[in-house]
Amino acid sequence: MVNTEWLEGSGIELDNGVTCDSGLRAIGHPEIFAVGDIARWASASRNVSLRLEHWTNAVDQARVVAHNIVHPDDCEDYDTTEYVWSDQYDWKIQIVGHTGSDHWTMVGDPAQDRFAVVYGESQGQAEGAVIVNWPRALVDARRSVASRAKADELIHRLRALLEPSSTAPAKAAAR
Ligand SMILES: Cc1cc2nc3c(=O)[nH]c(=O)nc-3n(C[C@H](O)[C@H](O)[C@H](O)COP(=O)(O)OP(=O)(O)OC[C@H]3O[C@@H](n4cnc5c(N)ncnc54)[C@H](O)[C@@H]3O)c2cc1C
Structure with a gap:
């Protein structure tokens, strides 16, 4: 279980992590992103919701989130081979x-x-x-x-x- 107690009551959807779309945007809050252990995202290629606890995953997700913040009209899906x-x-x-x-x-x-x-x-x-x-x-x-x-x-x-x-x-x- 990941520690999300501090987000309870914030309006952000939680499900053992922050629930995100395929581009790591918090569901219902496209201006909020999650990265790393806390991010549960909809994997477009595998059609499942995933949350990973690996250093490589956190770094790779950060790159995609940086891109999606800078290019909101050309968002990338996060996809990975764990x-x-x-x-x-x-x-x-x-x-x-x-x-x-x-x-x-x-x-x-x-x-x-x-x-x-x-x-x-x-x-x-x-x-x-x-x-x-x-x-x-x-x-x-x-x-x-x-x-x-x-x-x-x-x-x-x-x-x-x-x-x-x-x-x-x-x-x-x-x-
Ligand atoms: C014992 C252990 C061994 C591991 N070994 C490996 C390994 O060998 N290989 C591997 O790939 N991964 C390993 N991991 C997993 C890896 O450490 C995590 O996947 C990675 O650190 C996730 O990065 P993150 O930035 O999402 O979270 P974190 O690195 O946990 O960073 C979150 C930061 O947020 C801070 N924080 C938390 N709550 C608050 C708050 N309310 N306000 C302000 N700051 C807050 C924390 O203090 C922390 O600094 C290991 C994890 C553990 C616990």
């Missing part, structure tokens, strides 16, 4: 898109401290990925999830990175 990273001890964990479904495939070996988990049914869309200590895989995963490529295609590409001929860097060199 991305969050976190450093946990010596692991850099990067998460793209939606994760957590029962359909997932591991690529690489956690014992080697460098691996990826791809989410999505094999013949379906790559919904998301968790990448650990593997920057090169992140590039492919972000591109695949954003372009709605098949999960199988992404898995194949990541496996190819593990082939000796791909000269994939070892963990220490990859950071």
Whole structure:
């Protein structure tokens, strides 16, 4: 839950966040915008209401809101392929898109401290990925999830990175 108690009674619509349209304008108050953890916006591409708690999301939303304030007659929708990273001890964990479904495939070996988990049914869309200590895989995963490529295609590409001929860097060199 996000902290919106201070907005209660203000007339701004709240629903575990400030309810916004696709351009991050508060519903019913086009002169008020919300950015970051507090913003619940209508995702035009996914047709759902979303609220994200990621640094990248806050920064990306701020850019769109700045544009929409300056260009009220040419407002942009905010759309995103979710991305969050976190450093946990010596692991850099990067998460793209939606994760957590029962359909997932591991690529690489956690014992080697460098691996990826791809989410999505094999013949379906790559919904998301968790990448650990593997920057090169992140590039492919972000591109695949954003372009709605098949999960199988992404898995194949990541496996190819593990082939000796791909000269994939070892963990220490990859950071
Ligand atoms: C413990 C923790 C770990 C996290 N780790 C990660 C991570 O690894 N990666 C990642 O991407 N994200 C992480 N996040 C999430 C990330 O911090 C947030 O998504 C991001 O900070 C959101 O930015 P924001 O500007 O929306 O809100 P905030 O950064 O929370 O800024 C809101 C500001 O408003 C101020 N404020 C609140 N109420 C009032 C008021 N009534 N009047 C005036 N000022 C007020 C607050 O003091 C604060 O300074 C983490 C969050 C937490 C709590």
